Amino acid sequence: MTAMQPLVWDIPGGIHPPERKQLSNRTSIQSAPLPKRLVLPFNQHIGAAAEPLVELGQRVLKGQLIAAANGFVSAALHAPTSGTVSFIGPQPYPHVSGMLAPAIVIDSDGLDQWCELTPCPDYRHLENSRLLEMIRQAGISGLGGAGFPAAVKLNARPTQKIHTLVINGTECEPYITADDLLMRERTEQLISGIDILAQLIQPDQVLIGVEDNKPEAIAALRAALNERSYQLRVFPTKYPSGGEKQLIQILTGVEVPSGGLPADIGILCQNVGTCKAIHDAVVLGKPLISRITTLTGEALARPMNVEVLLGTPVGELLEFAGLDRGKLNRLIMGGPMMGFTLPDFDVPLIKTTNCLLAATSAELPPPPPAMPCIRCGECAEACPASLLPQQLHFFAIGQEHEQLKAHNLFDCIECGACAYVCPSSIPLVQYYRAAKGEIRDLEQKQLKAEQSKQRFELRQERLRRAEEQKEAERKARAEKAARAKAAQAEAPASTDGAQTAKPAGLSDELKKLKIEASMAQVALKKAEKQLAAHTTPELQTQVDQLRNAATAAQQALDAAMAASPPAAAPAADDGALKKAKIDAAMLRAQLRKLEKLEAPDDDQQAELARLRQQLETAEKALIDLQSQTAPTAKAADDSALKKAKIDAAMLRAQLRKLEKLEAPDDDQQAELARLRQQLEAAETALTAAEAAAGKPAPTLLRTDKQPTDDATRSLKTEVAFARADLRKLERDESSATDTLTAARQRLAEAEQKLQEHAD
Ligand code: SF4
Ligand code: SF4
Structure with a gap:
């Protein structure tokens, strides 16, 4: 440290108000009593409010993180003592408006029990990022009064290297002596904090600015600086030399440009209280949970500086300093020049509270x-x-x-x-x-x-x-x-106006042929099985016929498979073809009905003639239409055929049921007649549908059915019913033995009758 008087510059303007610092700087720093209740607003700094991490009723330890920094410009919050979180919500906030702000309230348990700390006395080996993180985690914001988060200020990316670190020990505002006492009594910690900053920033020079009205602090600093190269610059007292831009001008002679920041000219400024807090955070591992605050004013019996926990109610602190409420005219947080009037005593002390001034009307008249x-x-x-x-x-x-x-x-x-x-x-x-x-x-x-x-x-x-x-x-x-339409318009010209067959036509036809070939095979195998069980001439004939039919179906399928995909086969109007088929089928049905008459009268004869003529015409029209249609392009109406088959089968079943009645009454007789008539019509429709579907081997089904006469069919049906009834009774555990015996007897008789009939 040089003994030479450092060079300083003057600033424009400035005033010399009564300092009134002697009120509070004659005693050493006191420890404020542990309050029973601490109120910690989420926002005690410039930037975003901290995000609470604790719940109501949660026990917390001294130094425990209770609210995290919420964003880049924000600062964390820690429990100043051990206790229980008793409230989270709006609480009085130190502001001239008397507004409320969200806060965490901790009821102290009186133990003042620390959480586990992580001190790092040998911080010199740490990376800058780690050091910065430790400062950030400690929730340090500028303690000079502005409250800007220290880590953000240190982490800022200046346009040029920081060549000068300025330490602000000016404390130019009247009444306030907190920094003065800190420089006097926490000198080692302050210098240690400057060492950490110097390691972080690596400046060319470190300038410590102190007004000449603090001789004890100056002496203490000079003694503590020892061999360090930091320059202590003492300059004449004048208000407001402690303004950041003003101090920089005083110490360097350089003016921070209008609207600019000190970092823009390579300078970083930190308050002495902030430096001490950085020492505590890094070396001791302690977060910012307390600060030194001046309690002053003539309304106090014992003005002083106290080391006080954040969140301590202002009223309790003033009581500790001997507040005479009768004398108090105005309570100010901060100094008389830049502070603001507090509306009540319930507000808590926060990180930026450097002074509480309890003034009488004489010393601060309205x-x-x-x-x-x-x-x-x-x-x-x-x-x-x-x-x-x-x-x-x-x-x-x-x-x-x-x-x-x-x-x-x-x-x-x-x-x-x-x-x-x-x-x-x-x-x-x-x-x-x-x-x-x-x-x-x-x-x-x-x-x-x-x-x-x-x-x-x-x-x-x-x-x-x-x-x-x-x-x-x-x-x-x-x-x-448009292109597709044009292409379509060109295509018919090459096929003489005929429409192109859909490729799906062949596929449907092949599918149909496959099904028929398969069905013929199944029918053949079934008949062969029956023949193997009961060799009869009728069965032998039926098997031969089925075999022929299966061979024919397979040949039709093979021929279709061998054929190449249809090349633009002309397709007839499917709708007209279908109509022609139906017309012909209907005429045939009407004709058959009339033909059954044994002695038709003249009108019926005429009607018969007319129907025959119409049928002839309809069949001719149908043949014409079919001749215009390529066989493979005529897709049968499978669903209509299926429906016709089902209708006919259902009518047959109903008819059989009624035919079993031994003595049908008149209604049942009428119903029988109706069903027979319907069945006849259904079978006619089925024939028409088969014809419309272009079924290749319609005789296959008839071949299957022709050998079975009505008597056989009836006997077989009786056997099937008797067997079904017996099975049903056998499944039912409650069936009486007599009933079962009767059912078995019935089945045996039915089977015997069928056998006898077959023989
Ligand atoms: S504002 Fe006050 S100090 Fe300034 S010019 Fe007017 S009267 Fe004078
Ligand atoms: S308050 Fe503003 S305008 Fe007034 S003296 Fe201070 S800096 Fe100048």
């Missing part, structure tokens, strides 16, 4: 009523930022935001020097704060409106592109359809 500006210019002379406070005042009254910005309103550090010297007692700073708020709100709204506009325009653009794409696709489809 300001006289504001008078009109007399344009004396005193304010401009006092302004450390070289602004024109009276102009700003006029622009603020007129809400001339552009003018305010043009006159560098945002360079105003709200030091209050202008208001302090104003002979008209105009509360200038209040105007500036209000104007800044208005402009920020307006800009925020404009930003949102701009973002909305951009989103709207992007959406419109998206919709436009989507519509264009749809239109292009529509056009492509239309062109494709």
Whole structure:
């Protein structure tokens, strides 16, 4: 450390209000008593509020993380003592408005029990990222009053290397002595914190700025700096030398550009209290849960500096310092120049609380009523930022935001020097704060409106592109359809106007032939089995016929399979063909009905003649239509055939059931007649459907049925019914023995009759 007087520069403006620091700087730092209840607002810093991590009723230990940093510009929160979380929600917040803010309330258990800490005295081997993370996890925000998260400030990417680290020990505001006492009594920790910062930043120089009204602190620092190259620069006391930009100008002679940051000119500034907190976080592993705060003012019996837990109610602290409520006129958080009036005692102490000033009316009398500006210019002379406070005042009254910005309103550090010297007692700073708020709100709204506009325009653009794409696709489809139509128009010319057969036609035909060949095989095998069991001439004849039919069906299938796919076979009008078939079938049915008459009268004879003629014409038309149709292209109406088969089978079954009746009554007789008539019509329709389906071997089915006469069919049916009834009774455990015996007897008799008939 050099013994030479360091070089310092002066700043424009500035004032010399009564310092009143002696009130609180004569005693050493006290420990505030452990409060029973601590209130910890989520937001005690600049940036996003912390996110709570604890639940109601949860026990927490001293130093335990209770709320995490929520975003890049945010700071964590830790339990200042051990106890129980008794409330999470709105609580009084230290603000001039007396507003509430979300907070965690901890009821102390009086044990003050620490959680497990991770000290790192040998931090020099740590990577910068690890050091930064330790500072971030400790929830340190600037303790000089601004409350900007320290880790964010250290992690910022400046446009150029940080060549100068400035340590702010100025504490220029009247009454406040917290940093003074910290520099005096926590010197080693402070220097250790600067060492950590120096390791992180690797600056070319470290400048410690202290006003000359703190001789004890200066002496302590000089002694502690020892061999270190850090430069302690002492300069004349003047308010507001402690402003970041002002101190940088005093120590380096360089002015931070309007609207810029110290990092823009390669300088980083940290408060001495923040340096000490960084030491605690890294070397001791302790998060920020307490701070040194000045308790001062003539309404206190024992003004002092206390090391106090965050969240301690202001009222309790003031009681500890001997508050005389009768004397108290105004309670200020911060100093008399930049602090703000607290509306009540219930608010908690937070990270940025460097002073509680309990002032009497004598020491801080109410300001006289504001008078009109007399344009004396005193304010401009006092302004450390070289602004024109009276102009700003006029622009603020007129809400001339552009003018305010043009006159560098945002360079105003709200030091209050202008208001302090104003002979008209105009509360200038209040105007500036209000104007800044208005402009920020307006800009925020404009930003949102701009973002909305951009989103709207992007959406419109998206919709436009989507519509264009749809239109292009529509056009492509239309062109494709036109091309297909043109191709279709050309195709018939090559086939003499005939339509092209569908490839699926052959496939359907083949399928049908396969089914028929398969059915013929099944019928043959069944008959062969019966022949093997009971060799009779009739069965032998039936097997021979079935074999012939199966061979014919297989030959038809083989021929169709061997044939190549149909090449544009002309297809007849399927609808007309079907109609012709049905017409012919209907005429045939009518004709058969009349032909059954044994002695038709004249009219019936005439009708017969007419029907025969019509049938002849219909069959001729049908043959013509069939001749126009390629056999493979005539797809049979399988579903109509199937339906006709089912109808006929159902009628047969109903008829059989009724025929079993030994003595049918009149209604049953009528029903029998009706069913026989319906069956006859159904069989006629079935024949027509088979013809319409172009069934290749219709005789196959008839061959299967022809040998079975009515008597045989009836006997077989009786056997089947008798067998089914017996099985049903056998399955039923409750069936009587007599009933079972009778059922077995019935089956035996039926089988015997059938056998006798067959023989
Ligand atoms: S000091 Fe007060 S009266 Fe004088 S110019 Fe400034 S605002 Fe006006
Ligand atoms: S409050 Fe603003 S305008 Fe007034 S002296 Fe301070 S910096 Fe200048």
